[in-house]
Amino acid sequence: MNSVYVYCELEGTKVAEVSQELLTKGRKLANTLGVKLEAVAAGSGITGKVEDQIIPYGVDKLHIFDAEGLSPYTTKPHTAVLVNLFKQEQPQICLMGADVVGRDLGPRVSSALHSGLTADCTSLEIGPHDDKKLGKHYDSLLYQIRPAFGGNIVATIVNPENRPQMATVRSGVMKAEILDPDYKGEVIIEDVAKFVPETEYVTKVLDRHVEAAKNNLKGAPIVVAGGYGVGSKEGFDQLYELAKVLHAEVGASRAAVDAGFCDHDLQIGQTGVTVRPKVYIACGISGAIQHVAGMKESGIIISINNDENAPINQIADYVINGTVEEVVPKLIRYYKQNSK
Amino acid sequence: MSLKIVVLAKQVPDTRNVGPDAMTPEGTVNRSALPAIFNPEDLNALEQALRLKDQFPGTTVNVITMGPGRAAEVIREAMFRGADGGYLLTDRAFAGADTLATSYALATAIQHACPDVDLIIGGRQAIDGDTAQVGPQVAEKLGLNQITYTEEILSLQDGKITVKRHIDGGVETVESSLPCVLTVNGSAAPCRPRNVKRVMKFKRCLAPMELPQGTDYADLPYASEYEKKPYLKIGQLTCADINADLQQCGLAGSPTKVKNVENIVFKAKESKVLTGSDEDINALVQELLASHTIG
Numbered sequence: 066m067n068s069v070y071v072y073c074e075l076e077g078t079k080v081a082e083v084s085q086e087l088l089t090k091g092r093k094l095a096n097t098l099g100v101k102l103e104a105v106a107a108g109s110g111i112t113g114k115v116e117d118q119i120i121p122y123g124v125d126k127l128h129i130f131d132a133e134g135l136s137p138y139t140t141k142p143h144t145a146v147l148v149n150l151f152k153q154e155q156p157q158i159c160l161m162g163a164d165v166v167g168r169d170l171g172p173r174v175s176s177a178l179h180s181g182l183t184a185d186c187t188s189l190e191i192g193p194h195d196d197k198k199l200g201k202h203y204d205s206l207l208y209q210i211r212p213a214f215g216g217n218i219v220a221t222i223v224n225p226e227n228r229p230q231m232a233t234v235r236s237g238v239m240k241a242e243i244l245d246p247d248y249k250g251e252v253i254i255e256d257v258a259k260f261v262p263e264t265e266y267v268t269k270v271l272d273r274h275v276e277a278a279k280n281n282l283k284g285a286p287i288v289v290a291g292g293y294g295v296g297s298k299e300g301f302d303q304l305y306e307l308a309k310v311l312h313a314e315v316g317a318s319r320a321a322v323d324a325g326f327c328d329h330d331l332q333i334g335q336t337g338v339t340v341r342p343k344v345y346i347a348c349g350i351s352g353a354i355q356h357v358a359g360m361k362e363s364g365i366i367i368s369i370n371n372d373e374n375a376p377i378n379q380i381a382d383y384v385i386n387g388t389v390e391e392v393v394p395k396l397i398r399y400y401k402q403n404s405k
Numbered sequence: 406m407s408l409k410i411v412v413l414a415k416q417v418p419d420t421r422n423v424g425p426d427a428m429t430p431e432g433t434v435n436r437s438a439l440p441a442i443f444n445p446e447d448l449n450a451l452e453q454a455l456r457l458k459d460q461f462p463g464t465t466v467n468v469i470t471m472g473p474g475r476a477a478e479v480i481r482e483a484m485f486r487g488a489d490g491g492y493l494l495t496d497r498a499f500a501g502a503d504t505l506a507t508s509y510a511l512a513t514a515i516q517h518a519c520p521d522v523d524l525i526i527g528g529r530q531a532i533d534g535d536t537a538q539v540g541p542q543v544a545e546k547l548g549l550n551q552i553t554y555t556e557e558i559l560s561l562q563d564g565k566i567t568v569k570r571h572i573d574g575g576v577e578t579v580e581s582s583l584p585c586v587l588t589v590n591g592s593a594a595p596c597r598p599r600n601v602k603r604v605m606k607f608k609r610c611l612a613p614m615e616l617p618q619g620t621d622y623a624d625l626p627y628a629s630e631y632e633k634k635p636y637l638k639i640g641q642l643t644c645a646d647i648n649a650d651l652q653q654c655g656l657a658g659s660p661t662k663v664k665n666v667e668n669i670v671f672k673a674k675e676s677k678v679l680t681g682s683d684e685d686i687n688a689l690v691q692e693l694l695a696s697h698t699i700g
Contacts, residue, residue, distance in 0.1 A: 139579070140541075140551055165573045169553045172538035176505060176545035181660030184536040194664060208664065213534070220666045227660035267550045268581050271567065275575035287699065311699055329592070336535055344698055365698055367689075369681075378676065383689060387681020395683060399690040404700050 066100040067157040068126070070229065072147060073106045074166050075136070076275065078114040080106070083162035083236035088122035090189060090239045091160055097191045098205060101125040103156070107146050109136035116252055123244035125251065132257035138166050139268040144173045145261040151178060156229045158207050160189075163233035171233050181224035182231040183209035185335055187238055187358045194223050201225070207232065212335050212354045219354060237283050237339035237359075279330060280314055287313035288342045290333055290360070293320035294349020294370060295389050301327050303393045304348060310400055316340065318356045334359035346396075349389040352377025369393070407463030408561075410454045411519050412491075413511060413527035413543065414447040414468050414483060416476040420532050443479050446528025448596035450589040453558055454526050455487040455597065461561075465489045469514055471499060471507060474614030477639050484607040485599040490636060492518050493612040496644040501656035504534070508542030509653045510644075515547065517647040518640070524566070525586045529554060540588035550585040556593050612639035 071091045074081040088104060095102040102123055106115050107130035119127055130146050147170070151159070159174075161167040163185045175182035188210040194203045207230040209222040224230040282288065289308045291301055301315070308315045316338070317331040333340055334356040345363035350356060352368075352375055360366075361380060368381035371388045378384045385392050418439035451468070458464040468483040468491030470476050480491035494514045502510065515522060525544070530537035537553070544551035554571040559578065561567070567580045571590050609627060616622070622631040622638060631637050644654060652658060679685040693699045 137577070140553075144545075165554055165571065168537045169541060169551070172504065172536075172541035173545045173551070175538070176508060176542040179505065179660065181503065181505065182536075182538060183661060184534075184538060196662075209661075213666075218666050218668055221664040222661050223664045224660050225662060268552070268579050270577060270579050272578040273572075273575065274577075275572065277574065344693075365693075381676050384676050384678045385681060385685070385689070386678065392681045392686060395681070395686040396690065399683075399687045400694075400699070403687070403690050403694055 066098065067155050067228070068101040068103045069095040069098065069158040070151075070154075070156040070160070071102070071104045071124075072159065072161040072167070072170070073104050073115070073119055074138075074162050074164070075106060075108040075111060075115065077136070078108065078111050080115055080118040081162060081164075081236075082241060083164060083167075083234070085118070085122055085241040086236065086239040087160045087162065087234060088119065088124060089242050089244075090234070091158075092123035092244055094158060094189065094191060094207070095123075098157070100157070103128065103154070105147065105150065106130070107135045107143055109133050111136075112254060120250035120252075121243045121246050121248050122241070123248055127250055127252050129252060129254050130257050130260065131254065132261070134261075134266045135257065137270050137273055138170075139266070139270065140169055140173060141265040141267055142261045143170055144177065145265045146257075147174045148177045149260040150255070151229060159229040159231045161231075161233050163235045167233045171231060175231050178227075178229070180227040180229055180231055181222075182233070183211060183222045184233050186211045186232045186234050187335055189232060189234070194225060196225060206230065212358055235335070235337075235339060279328075282314050282316050282331070282333070282338050282340055285314035285340070285342055287311050287344045287346070288316050288333070288340055288360070288363070289313045289346045289348065290316035290318065290350060291321050291326065291348045291389070292318040292350030292356075293324060294351070294372075295321060295326055296349070298326050300389060303389070307346070307393050307397050310397055313344075313346075318350045318353075320351075347377050347381070348393060350377055351375045352380070406461050406562075407465075408457060408461055408523040409519060409521055410457060410464060410466045411515055411522050411525045412447070412451050412454050412466060412468045412483065412488065413525065413540070414451065414470050414479045415444045415528075415531045416441045416470060416472050416479045417444045417531050417533045418442075441475065441478070443482050444528055444531045446530060446589060446591045447479075448528070449591055449593045450526045450528045450587070451483055451486060451488065452594050452596040453555065453587065453589055454524075456594075457524070457558065457561065458487065467491050467519060469494060469511060469518070471495070471510055471514075474612060477610075477612035477615050480612070480639050481607060481610050482599075484610060485604045486597055487600065487603065490640065492640040492642050493614060494642050494647075495612075495614050496654075498644040498649075498651055498654045501659065502654065503659035503661045504536055504538035504542060505660060506654055506656075506658035508539050508546055509658060510647075510649060511539065512543045512546035513647045513649045514642050515543070518642065523583050525549070525584070527586070527588050529588045529590050537588070540586055544586035547586070550581045551588070552579060552581055552585060553588045555587045555589045558587075607637070610637050610639050612641045614641060
């Protein structure tokens with residue numbers, strides 16, 4: 066049976082967290098289907114350095130492409146790696162991160178193989194599908210589930226006929242869990258020249274700066290998140306103050322980012338970061354599915370909103386009916402008073 | 406040096422104002438029920454094209470958009486801001502296309518209408534789908550290199566383009582030879598506004614699809630103008646015009662199918678409702694501290 070594949074993204078010789086999250090998910094999908102999990106790593110000087118970061122997640126076969134021109138990532142050589150490997154191996158599923166690399170590479174590969182690709186999935190499952198028009202039944206397809214249309218609906222997408230079924234998933238949506246530190250997986254060092262013709266090395270990277278993430282939203286125990294209801298950039302200063310006293314991180318909804326109240330890095334939700342803090346304080350956030358997809362697994366949710374009917378109140382443990390402007394300074398004041 | 410530039414633009418439903426009738430029972434978007442706007446990042450793309458036109462006189466900027474008759478509005482808007490013209494790619498056969506079928510139609514239209522294109526520029530993604538797939542897929546179909554997440558074009562000379570692009574946690578400067586495809590990030594320079602003179606000049610621009618059914622430009626109140634000024638007629642391309650393979654267009658050419666669509670109703674939790682009064686906030690903070698939830 067055809068395998069499940071995960072494309073492992075590398076920064077130098079470090080495997081991206083999102084790839085390890087997908088390996089964990091990929092292992093589960095492969096178990097459901099009764100097939101192998103295979104992984105692809107392409108970079109330079111990676112042999113002997115990436116195996117331990119990949120195989121323990123339950124990878125049966127790791128294909129390593131190690132050559133000078135494969136790092137840093139550029140579009141065409143990595144496309145050639147996947148397209149030519151997939152033509153040979155015929156995987157049934159391929160997963161990759163929905164970050165800059167995955168969103169540059171995924172569509173290119175899907176176009177070359179004429180296979181369907183679904184971006185930014187928030188859930189992946191295996192299930193049957195009936196095409197009523199064609200009267201055809203499929204036993205086990207990949208359900209690619211994602212909020213769509215500005216987060217107003219949730220759609221389940223399937224690729225009945227074309228392989229591989231491709232999906233990208235954002236960092237933090239799935240959880241990374243090592244299956245077995247001593248898992249026995251086969252490592253294949255592929256002959257890069259066979260897969261990537263010299264003519265594919267067309268992008269020259271002249272300069273590159275990567276900094277460690279400015280915030281620690283993903284791992285923060287408390288998140289203070291602001292939405293459109295915060296009203297302004299200045300309004301966010303209050304949230305920073307609250308976050309400081311609570312030792313929390315500040316996040317935001319897409320509406321707040323789009324309105325220019327804060328930086329894009331702070332966006333929580335389907336097209337931003339997914340968080341699972343102990344406490345989530347939603348300030349002036351209405352709660353579109355798009356946003357809720359990125360925070361619904363928070364421990365305790367506190368919603369501050371002057372609209373009693375804001376959808377987020379439905380999933381909140383505490384609903385404070387009031388404006389952000391009025392309530393946040395009070396939270397700061399009483400926290401300082403009571404925590405002494 | 407003059408360039409031939411194609412800008413890919415999309416008219417999108419304004420997803421910020423969505424009503425209950427926004428989706429059809431088949432799970433596709435009911436576009437007629439929503440206000441339509443110029444996809445925001447495609448405006449950033451247009452600005453990059455217009456800057457090259459400023460820099461290299463003689464450069465032409467043409468917009469290609471796929472959609473129904475009213476999508477020609479995007480082409481007019483682009484002309485008001487500085488584009489030379491455009492093509493409305495419109496056909497029933499394109500309906501229900503996923504990103505792959507869309508990119509097939511766009512790539513085929515580019516080959517037909519602008520075969521000697523130097524640069525294709527589009528927005529990173531459209532707000533109705535957020536997939537960011539069409540740009541790279543068009544590039545692949547045309548066998549061109551791509552630079553996604555463009556922040557700024559730094560230079561263009563000797564058939565090479567240098568671009569600053571956004572990457573995860575940083576920026577990268579890359580060089581590619583032309584022709585190639587760029588997709589532009591929303592954080593790039595905003596698009597210039599409409600130019601009043603251009604609005605006056607192009608306000609009567611119409612695509613054939615926009616004319617009342619069964620009428621021609623000759624039946625319009627300003628018929629003579631359309632005869633004297635051919636640029637008022639927006640180019641229109643159908644499936645047949647570009648010799649597109651019907652099997653690769655629209656629903657038929659889309660590997661992805663929408664299995665089902667749900668309007669999610671949140672499962673209500675038992676929530677404690679408080680007011681913003683000092684007493685309530687004080688009590689809440691004390692409760693959270695007592696349970697070691699915070700602090």
